[in-house]
Amino acid sequence: MTAVWRSTGPAIDVANRHTVDVQALLEEYTATGDLSGPMRIVSDRDIPFGASDSAVVRAIQARLAGRLHEAVTLAAQAVTQLATTDTTSSMLARGELAQAAALTGQVDLARRAIGDLESPGQAVSAGPWIDLARPWVVWAAGARSESTDIAAANAHRLRHWPDRGLELIALHDLVRLGQPASAVDRLSTLAGEGVGPLAAVCWRHAIAAAARDVGQLMQVADEFAALGHHLYAAGSAAAAESMARRVRGPGLAAVIGRARAFALPGLRLSAIPALSTRERHIAQLALTGLSSRRIGERLSLSARTLDSHLPSVYRKLVVSGRVEVHTALDA
Numbered sequence: 001m002t003a004v005w006r007s008t009g010p011a012i013d014v015a016n017r018h019t020v021d022v023q024a025l026l027e028e029y030t031a032t033g034d035l036s037g038p039m040r041i042v043s044d045r046d047i048p049f050g051a052s053d054s055a056v057v058r059a060i061q062a063r064l065a066g067r068l069h070e071a072v073t074l075a076a077q078a079v080t081q082l083a084t085t086d087t088t089s090s091m092l093a094r095g096e097l098a099q100a101a102a103l104t105g106q107v108d109l110a111r112r113a114i115g116d117l118e119s120p121g122q123a124v125s126a127g128p129w130i131d132l133a134r135p136w137v138v139w140a141a142g143a144r145s146e147s148t149d150i151a152a153a154n155a156h157r158l159r160h161w162p163d164r165g166l167e168l169i170a171l172h173d174l175v176r177l178g179q180p181a182s183a184v185d186r187l188s189t190l191a192g193e194g195v196g197p198l199a200a201v202c203w204r205h206a207i208a209a210a211a212r213d214v215g216q217l218m219q220v221a222d223e224f225a226a227l228g229h230h231l232y233a234a235g236s237a238a239a240a241e242s243m244a245r246r247v248r249g250p251g252l253a254a255v256i257g258r259a260r261a262f263a264l265p266g267l268r269l270s271a272i273p274a275l276s277t278r279e280r281h282i283a284q285l286a287l288t289g290l291s292s293r294r295i296g297e298r299l300s301l302s303a304r305t306l307d308s309h310l311p312s313v314y315r316k317l318v319v320s321g322r323v324e325v326h327t328a329l330d331a
Helices: 022-030 036-043 051-064 068-081 088-103 107-117 128-140 144-158 164-176 184-192 197-211 214-226 230-247 252-260 277-287 292-298 303-317 322-330
Strands: none
Touching (some): 051 068, 068 088, 088 107, 088 128, 164 197, 197 214, 214 230, 277 292, 277 303, 277 322, 292 303
16 A cells, blocks of 8 residues: 555744644755754744754754764654654654664664554555655665665655655655666756755756766765765765776776765765775785785685685775775775
């Protein structure tokens, strides 16, 4: 059965200090890419904003700003505080915990955050924030094709959502998950409607990713960073680095150097798969000029075992031999 999002609470009326609908608050600011408004409201003691709602808003802001471990901590705090409720805020907290945990490679935690909301055939979902987290949980678990299917379904449903901000997130998720061509036309429409500056940058991201344009991807990373969206900046820069490695042109070292400047502590969805501890030791010894036989002796590995590890190192770093390993590891 097709999931249909249920309506959230009453519209926000911050000016008159009425009850704050935290999801409406976030949707209002999402399209512009500016979370400073919600952060100001969170800090306003005259507005009835609970500690758990405050933690949710701060978690989302921390994730987009690239402070991923902080986002996990804040979201987990909110989930604990809202453990006995089934409110919009509770669903926001659980969705945010799932997404932040997935981005930091904590797949089990991400699954637990939304696991009991995955009942087969349910007609009403727990809300868009839960559904927006699902493709990232699936992606982190390694089911890349399924993740893009979920993201595409989110974008389709959110096209009918009253606020364009959440549709923008879903469309940009398609870009980030490697399907920019599926999102570029609709992102163009949103950017043309003047939804906000973030929509225009997301559209340019889709164009650059679809064209596999390394230079434009780095430019987009700069634009995301200027908006304070360092998570998106890191993703665009990582994609540029991955593409540059495959081409292996004369500017590779410069691209890698620029891309690494956008790297985020804890982000596990990097463009280049992480080396295992043994593979990194092998790569570092290879940089010293040691022969395969000497490396094997140093690490107590047989020639056959070493020969099986080296191709894996080259494949993960997208290099063709030892000379390029230096650039991949140290640029």
